[in-house]
Amino acid sequence: MAAPKISSLLSCSFTSSSSFSSSSAMFSSIGRNSSRRRGIFRYSTAAAVEEPINPSVNVNYTQHLINGQFVDAASGKTFETLDPRLKKRSRMILRFADLLEKHNDEIAALETWDNGKPYEQAAKVEVPLMIRLMRYHAGWADKIHGLTVPADGLHQVQTFHEPIGVAGQIIPWNFPLLMYVGSIFLYCINAQFIKTLIPSTCSGAGLPPDVLNVVSGYGPTAGAALASHLDMGKLAFTGSTVTGNSVLQLAAGSNLKPVTLELGGKSPVIVCEDANVDEAVELAHFALFFNQWQCCAACSRTFVHESIYDEFVEKAKTRALRRTIGNPFKAGIEQGPQIDSDQFEKILRYIRSGVENAGTLETGGERFGNEGFFIKPTVFSNVQDGMLIAQDEIFGPVQSILKFKDLDEVIRRANAASYGLAAGVFTQNLDTTNTLTRALRVGTVWVNCFDVFDAAIPFGGYTMSGHGREKGMYSLQNYLQVKAVIASLKNPAWL
Structure with a gap:
């Protein structure tokens, strides 16, 4: 008689949810969601990191206990005892993270000098997220097995x-x-x-x-x-x-x-007719202009339902005009310069293309100031799918707002791009959410939020x-x- 066959299924799931808040006057970090109506913005870069619990116990004796007395070894030597909670690779990566944290401000300054992003963004968002990633990675060192x-x-x-x-x-x-x-x-x-x-x-x-x-x-x-x-x-x-x-x-x-x-990427954001327009405007603005739109996941195609299109365009224009531009080391600055002259000129060419192809230039479209590679936040309305500004990855502060009538139409148009990195959906309807998150051919879909990144959330494209x-x-x-x-x-x- 054959021996009984025993099989097992090993499954695991990982979830991550985290936030920190900041006033709207300060720079908005990666991961801001749509909680504006409650007077705060939420972020996901400061996910809780479990710190080792170290009881305050003093080690007073490192000797042998002989006849009730602590005595030194004949050789005078001792040996090391290691904390078994962390393996060598984990300890090295955690030390790496500790050093990064120690030099947070210096690293942020170098990052701003290097590519012009706001210092507050680098110091309060990117370097802390970098440290979070290192500590997350350290936790995997003793969990990789067959x-x-x-x-x-x-x-x-x-x-x-x-x-x-x-x-x-x-x-x-x-x-x-x-x-x-x-x-x-x-x-x-x-x-x-x-x-x-x-x-x-x-x-x-x-x-x-x-x-x-x-x-x-x-x-x-x-x-x-x-x-x-x-x-x-x-x-x-x-x-x-x-x-x-x-x-x-x-x-x-x-x-x-x-x-x-x-x-x-040429990521679409879809603003449905039941969306909270004020929240959608703010988050679509953030999703496009973050890091001077030098971000692969930026929502460079903003699809807005025809019933709220005019209201959205007017409010998007107003928000762009309020955006603070200038020296990235200055507190409260939202937008610094583009990376170099080549990128600066390329963006201006795309803006001219949008005007020449009958897009409506609502605001911006030109250099900001007389020095550096600063470009005014630019908003186009009446953008059509065939325009270059709706097809190419501009990598600059140019928001293109398109109009749609129904879900079938916007799904077809959103998926028509050759890219498939990310998308955003703004709606209060669960059925609409389920339809769009499954239909969009992208690696990440943010619902009523955008640019929410965390060490545990996978990121990549189609x-x-x-x-x-x-x-x-x-x-x-x-x-x-x-x-x-x-x-x-x-x-x-x-x-």
Whole structure:
């Protein structure tokens, strides 16, 4: 008689919800949702981090107890006892996070100097989220394991989750710190090569000298070298779709290394007829103009139901006129300069294109001030799907507002773009929410909120916006190989 077969199902779920509030006069951080009517804004960057509980106990004796007396060892030596709650990799990554936290303001200043984003954004949002990501990653170090797999026949089957090897990472100029930490997988025992500049806190955290390597350079040289290197086991790239295509070809033409891509976007925001217009205007404004719209997930196509279109346009114009622009180190500034002259001129060309193609320029459309690469917040109404400003990723402060009649129409138009990174939905109707969140072909859908990011929330795109996911448990798959080990069994007591 065959031995009884025992099978099991192991399942787990992870949820994350967090917030911190700030007055509307201060810079609004990543993750603001639609709680304005309650007088606050909510954010998701400060998710609670469980701190180790350290009882205030003094260790008074490090000696032997002999005949009721504490005495030194004959050799005079002692040995170390380690806190079993944290393994070595966890401790190193946590020390790394502690050092980043210690230098929060310095790192934020460097980030603002580098790309012009408001200092308050860097210091109060991005660096804290970077630290949150590091501490989240540290928690995975002792939780990566394989499975025992039931199989037919007299066999013991198990899987190993092994590190994929040396991983290369090419990160962009708009969020270099967050993009680096969002894909750091040292807890998987992968060594990394990074093409950009990061703070030199590695040695202080105790990382071995050969584990994390940073190479600053240009794409055609340093980036191409990483993508085509035969000893690289994995590559991650964040940037434009055109460059991502080249990276993928270089990787395929060398050693077929797997590549995760987080690329461009032309994200739609859909404002339904039952939406709270004031909240939708504020959040659509934030979703577009955040970081000078130098953000791949920016909602650069704002679809508004025809019944509230005129009201929305007028309020969106008013909000854009209130946006504070200037020196990014000045308190209360919402918008700094664009990254460089090339991007500055490119944005102005798109604005001219919008005017030439009969879009209605409601406000903005020109340089702000006489120095630097500042552009006034720009709002277009009467935008049609065929216009360049409705098709291309501008990467600048240009809001395009389009009109729609019904859900079937807006779903078709929203999905017509070649990108599929993110989308926003503003409605009070649960059925509408369910319809749109399932119909939109994007990697992330925010409902009555936008740009809510957290260490546990996966992020990535469909189609030309790339493949693979960053952050959260889904990102582990990118940096681990799965090995199946099958051993024969003789006379097992059970299967």
